[in-house]
Amino acid sequence: MDEIMELIMLRDPGEKEFHQAVREVLETVEPVLQRNPHYKRLGILERITEPERVIIFRVPWVDDQGQVRVNRGFRVQMNSALGPYKGGLRFHPSVNLSILKFLAFEQVFKNALTSLPMGGGKGGSDFDPKGKSDEEVMRFCQSFMAELYRHIGPNTDVPAGDIGVGAREIGFLFGMYKRLRNEFTGVLTGKGLNWGGSLIRPEATGYGCVYFAAEMLATKGEELKGKTCLVSGAGNVAQHTVEKLLELGAKVVTMSDSSGYIYDESGIDEKKLAFIKRLKNVRRGRIKEYAEEFKEAVYTDADPSRDHNPLWDHKADCAFPCATENEINGKDAQNLINNGVRLVCEGANMPSTLEAIDIFLENRIMYAPGKAANAGGVAVSGLEMAQNSMRLNWPREEVDYRLQNIMKNIHKTCLETAEEYGEPGNYLAGANIAGFVKVVDAMIDQGLV
Numbered sequence: 001m002d003e004i005m006e007l008i009m010l011r012d013p014g015e016k017e018f019h020q021a022v023r024e025v026l027e028t029v030e031p032v033l034q035r036n037p038h039y040k041r042l043g044i045l046e047r048i049t050e051p052e053r054v055i056i057f058r059v060p061w062v063d064d065q066g067q068v069r070v071n072r073g074f075r076v077q078m079n080s081a082l083g084p085y086k087g088g089l090r091f092h093p094s095v096n097l098s099i100l101k102f103l104a105f106e107q108v109f110k111n112a113l114t115s116l117p118m119g120g121g122k123g124g125s126d127f128d129p130k131g132k133s134d135e136e137v138m139r140f141c142q143s144f145m146a147e148l149y150r151h152i153g154p155n156t157d158v159p160a161g162d163i164g165v166g167a168r169e170i171g172f173l174f175g176m177y178k179r180l181r182n183e184f185t186g187v188l189t190g191k192g193l194n195w196g197g198s199l200i201r202p203e204a205t206g207y208g209c210v211y212f213a214a215e216m217l218a219t220k221g222e223e224l225k226g227k228t229c230l231v232s233g234a235g236n237v238a239q240h241t242v243e244k245l246l247e248l249g250a251k252v253v254t255m256s257d258s259s260g261y262i263y264d265e266s267g268i269d270e271k272k273l274a275f276i277k278r279l280k281n282v283r284r285g286r287i288k289e290y291a292e293e294f295k296e297a298v299y300t301d302a303d304p305s306r307d308h309n310p311l312w313d314h315k316a317d318c319a320f321p322c323a324t325e326n327e328i329n330g331k332d333a334q335n336l337i338n339n340g341v342r343l344v345c346e347g348a349n350m351p352s353t354l355e356a357i358d359i360f361l362e363n364r365i366m367y368a369p370g371k372a373a374n375a376g377g378v379a380v381s382g383l384e385m386a387q388n389s390m391r392l393n394w395p396r397e398e399v400d401y402r403l404q405n406i407m408k409n410i411h412k413t414c415l416e417t418a419e420e421y422g423e424p425g426n427y428l429a430g431a432n433i434a435g436f437v438k439v440v441d442a443m444i445d446q447g448l449v
Contacts, residue, residue, distance in 0.1 A: 005047045015098035017325060021105050021350060022049050024357070028432040031421045042448075044440050048108075051101065057147040059125055061123075070329040073144050075123035075151055078104035081442035084155055085121030086111055086378060090163030091169065095126045098349040100326070103162075106349055108377070109435030113410045116382035121157055123148070129164050130284070141172035149177050154185045154388070160381045161190040163324070166281075167202070168235065186388025189381035192387040193393075198384035201377075206240025206347060207400070208376015208407045209320060212389045213345040214248065215411040216366045216427075225249030228316045230341070232256045232309075233323035234280050234287050237347045237374070240272055241320050254311050256302075256323060257287040261311040263292075264297040308332050315339045322347030330355035337363050341345045346370035357428065364425070372410050372431040379406045394426055 004026065009019055023076070026045070033039055055075040063069055074097060077085045087107040090100070100122045108120030119437060125144060129137050152159060161170050170190045178186055184196075191197035201208070214224055227250045231238055234257045242252045251267045264272070275293060279285045291299035300310055308331040312319065319341050321327055325348065328336075333356035336344065343366040346352065350370060358366040380403055387394055394402075410431075418430030 001030060001045075004049065007046070008049055012098075012101075013102060013313070017098045017102040017350070018105065019439035020326075020354060021102040024350075024354060024428075025105075025432050025436065027107070028428050028429045029184065029436045032433055032437060039440065042444060044443065047443065048079065048436075048440065049105070051076050051078045051079060051104065053151075054097070054101075055123075055148075055151050056097070059127065059140065059144045059147070061136070061143045063136055066117055069140075071125050071127040071140070072102050073123070073147060075148060075157070076100045076104040077151070077157055078120045078122070078123055079439060079443075080119035081439050081446060082112055083117035083119050085157035086160070086381065087122040088122055088124075088160045089165045089169075089173075090091045090122070090124035090162040091127045091164030092124070093126055093128045095124045100124060102325070103349055106371050108430065108439055111374045111378055111382075112438040113372055113413060113431060114375050114379045114382060114406055115409065116379065116406075117159065118158075118378065118382055119166050121159075122162075123159060124162065124165070127164075129169065134168065137169060138172045141169055142176040145173050145176035146180065148173075149180045153155075154187050154377040154385070158186065158381070158385060159188055160378070163235070166190075178274030183338075186385050189384045191384070194366060196384075196388055198380055198387055198399055199394070199396040200403060201380045201384055202236060203240040203243070204236045204380035204403055205374050206242075206322070208379065208403055209237070209241050209345055209347040209373050210244035210248065211376065211404050211407040212368055212373045213318065213320070213343060215408055216343060216345070216368060219414045219415070220366075223248070224318070227251070227318050228253060228447055229318045229320060230254045230312060230314060230316045230336075231320045231322055231347075232261070232311055232327060232351075233321075233348065234276055235322075237377075238320075238322040239273065239277055239280070241347050241375045242268060242324050245320075246270060250318070253314065253316065255287060255290070256311055256362075258302060259286045259288060259310075260299055260301040262287055262290045262297045262299050263311075263314060264294065266296050299413075308335060312336050313339065316341050318343040320347050321351035323351065324348055325350045326353050328352045328356045330359060332356060333359040337365065342366060344368070345373045347374050349374065361426065361428065366425075366427070368427045369431050371435065372414050372427060375410055376403055376407055379403060 414430030
């Protein structure tokens with residue numbers, strides 16, 4: 001393991017997010033390698049940590065003032081052993097190759113856990129849609145797709161949305177793909193409902209995360225009803241996590257964005273959530289306005305100089321990090337434990353640092369890694385692909401039923417695999433090992449390619 005990590009760090013210096021994602025998986029799959037010594041001879045670790053293909057390209061576009069702008073576009077096609085590459089596109093100033101490689105690496109195992117025929121990939125750009133007009137976003141998306149279209153297709157690579165890429169961006173991207181290829185195919189998921197999208201897709205990641213948490217609590221004879229929950233983020237995943245938590249009788253007291261967070265001791269109810277949805281989805285405002293609208297709430301500015309995030313320092317039963325990677329560090333994890341949190345269910349991708357994960361595991365709380373808990377989004381993307389292939393639209397109840405079953409099966413797989421490898425109750429080990437074995441066995445079946 002150490003040799004592989006040294007090789008990766010030497011070959012890809014400075015890619016700290018990718019190094020973190022690889023280390024987390026490698027540390028948990030060692031028992032698999034001991035049982036299967038032929039994996040080493042076949043170079044499985046070297047192969048599975050190296051992308052099959054990385055595409056980097058420039059994206060020139062013109063802003064509303066007539067000024068030419070240039071951004072960088074990426075697509076990391078990590079592994080196609082189980083099916084076409086599948087994973088989102090992220091438009092955010094922080095996007096770089098390290099972040100996209102970590103996301104693509106995580107996506108490989110997440111997609112494997114869904115049992116749907118999907119490989120793993122990720123892409124995006126350092127373009128920031130925040131503060132841009134619809135026309136500027138459209139021009140950027142069209143320029144981005146003018147290169148990306150050469151590398152994707154319904155049986156090759158099927159991107160979806162991620163941070164900064166919602167229904168508006170997917171629409172512009174799909175329109176340009178259709179024009180360039182002269183065909184109407186299910187090449188993107190997260191499409192509009194009247195042109196190939198699936199019901200429940202916008203809600204799927206958040207709903208699926210809550211379904212997974214409910215399954216975890218059920219193993220202890222408990223339910224979400226009456227539980228106080230901390231939720232970070234205010235985007236799509238956070239909104240629908242809160243929505244499903246409220247539906248199941250939980251009380252949510254926090255939400256956040258990059259500017260800061262709100263703490264509402266009385267609870268964020270359906271009316272307050274509707275305000276947040278209008279604020280973030282329509283007006284594209286900041287979470288601070290929530291505290292201006294609802295005087296009982298307390299707003300706290302984000303401060304990068306702090307050694308912890310005060311959002312995670314409130315009394316609660318459950319925590320749902322739904323914002324971004326590494327938002328929970330070691331001190332945050334200890335604060336969660338000290339405040340009575342017994343369940344952490346990740347709606348975001350890799351929101352907990354390695355130190356934080358160690359603290360969760362040492363304290364034996366219920367901890368669900370993102371590759372298992374937030375797989376609902378890509379699962380319904382897979383269902384959207386199936387509907388597109390059959391030229392069908394399933395009703396809401398059908399999609400939600402399938403989503404619930406997929407999350408239940410992922411939960412069962414994680415628990416059974418953890419038990420099999422001597423780590424009972426360790427969802428991290430169960431998720432990593434189950435996804436790893438499925439992908440690796442498929443790679444071996446297909447030969448050295």
